[in-house]
Amino acid sequence: MKILVIRFSSIGDIVLTTPVIRCLKNQISNVEIHAITKKKFSGLYKTNPYINKVYEYDDSLKKNIEELKLENYDYIVDLQKNKRSLRVCRALHRPHSSFPKLNFKKFLLTTFKINLMPDIHIVDRYFKAVEKLGVKNDCQGLDFFISEKNNYPLSELPESFQNGYHAIVIGGTYKTKILPAVKVIEVIKKLNEPVILLGGPDDVERAEEIIRQRTTDNGQQTLSTSQNLSILNLVGKINLEQSASIVKNAKSVLTNDTGLMHIAAAFHKNTVSVWGNTVPALGMYPYLPNEKEKCHIVECQDVKCRPCSKLGFKECPRRHFKCMMEIDCDAIVEGLL
Numbered sequence: 437m438k439i440l441v442i443r444f445s446s447i448g449d450i451v452l453t454t455p456v457i458r459c460l461k462n463q464i465s466n467v468e469i470h471a472i473t474k475k476k477f478s479g480l481y482k483t484n485p486y487i488n489k490v491y492e493y494d495d496s497l498k499k500n501i502e503e504l505k506l507e508n509y510d511y512i513v514d515l516q517k518n519k520r521s522l523r524v525c526r527a528l529h530r531p532h533s534s535f536p537k538l539n540f541k542k543f544l545l546t547t548f549k550i551n552l553m554p555d556i557h558i559v560d561r562y563f564k565a566v567e568k569l570g571v572k573n574d575c576q577g578l579d580f581f582i583s584e585k586n587n588y589p590l591s592e593l594p595e596s597f598q599n600g601y602h603a604i605v606i607g608g609t610y611k612t613k614i615l616p617a618v619k620v621i622e623v624i625k626k627l628n629e630p631v632i633l634l635g636g637p638d639d640v641e642r643a644e645e646i647i648r649q650r651t652t653d654n655g656q657q658t659l660s661t662s663q664n665l666s667i668l669n670l671v672g673k674i675n676l677e678q679s680a681s682i683v684k685n686a687k688s689v690l691t692n693d694t695g696l697m698h699i700a701a702a703f704h705k706n707t708v709s710v711w712g713n714t715v716p717a718l719g720m721y722p723y724l725p726n727e728k729e730k731c732h733i734v735e736c737q738d739v740k741c742r743p744c745s746k747l748g749f750k751e752c753p754r755r756h757f758k759c760m761m762e763i764d765c766d767a768i769v770e771g772l773l
Contacts, residue, residue, distance in 0.1 A: 447695030586677035607635030610748025643671035732771030
């Protein structure tokens with residue numbers, strides 16, 4: 437049997453599809469699994485041993501569709517469920533199925549604060565797409581695979597970090613999902629243990645701001661000398677797989693609602709996720725089905741204007757950003773320890 441899995445983007449969403457792919461491979465005899473995703477995310481599937489072949493989508497689907505037609509798939513599992521994925525399904529004329537995306541219920545929640553969302557994680561909703569194939573969730577969680585060349589060994593870290601550290605993910609696609617630098621500094625002060633800052637090229641300035649905030653307005657240090665030496669800034673300096681390796685070896689992980697949050701869950705790490713304008717009720721919190729005690733969610737539930745979006749904004753629509761500025765840093769530290 438030959439199956440095509442469709443998920444174009446993005447990092448976290450692709451990681452969330454891995455339980456479905458693993459279960460397809462393990463529960464269907466002699467199955468061959470192909471996947472199609474955006475070119476910039478293809479590495480996430482290429483390292484996955486359960487996938488036999490990866491197609492890269494880049495700008496136009498026309499070429500991809502012609503190639504996919506030659507594969508003569510038995511079934512298509514659409515885990516994207518948008519106009520582009522529907523176009524692929526229709527063009528290939530093969531049996532296909534998808535999952536309940538619940539867009540209208542998300543609209544009610546983010547616009548009118550009416551919560552009709554089922555208490556079901558997105559991973560469990562993804563499994564609706566493979567019910568007809570008799571595939572069931574094995575409840576073993578997410579997968580993430582690191583190629584040997586991108587493994588970041590502990591021996592390459594400063595000596596003071598080799599006995600343990602916490603990973604702090606400071607990045608995110610949208611500003612309203614990102615814990616402000618001033619709050620990160622507050623957490624580091626309270627934690628008083630080695631931390632490694634992680635993020636992408638777009639987060640470099642924020643990382644530098646965190647380092648700069650060692651001093652107060654009157655010139656006094658906000659962090660002790662020992663604490664200064666216990667912050668390792670790797671933001672924008674290593675790639676995603678290397679960042680995942682740092683997460684894998686961390687004692688615990690503090691993260692915004694972003695891709696590395698799901699990667700942390702894939703490694704079964706003790707994870708503190710901080711929520712600003714989005715909410716866990718949307719169904720995309722850290723997926724740790726058999727280890728729920730490792731999932732610590734910190735949010736300001738009393739901020740009445742949240743959730744204001746299922747994605748995020750460049751700036752707080754109401755300009756006060758209370759959902760992040762009033763986050764309880766003590767709760768974050770308690771979860772990390």
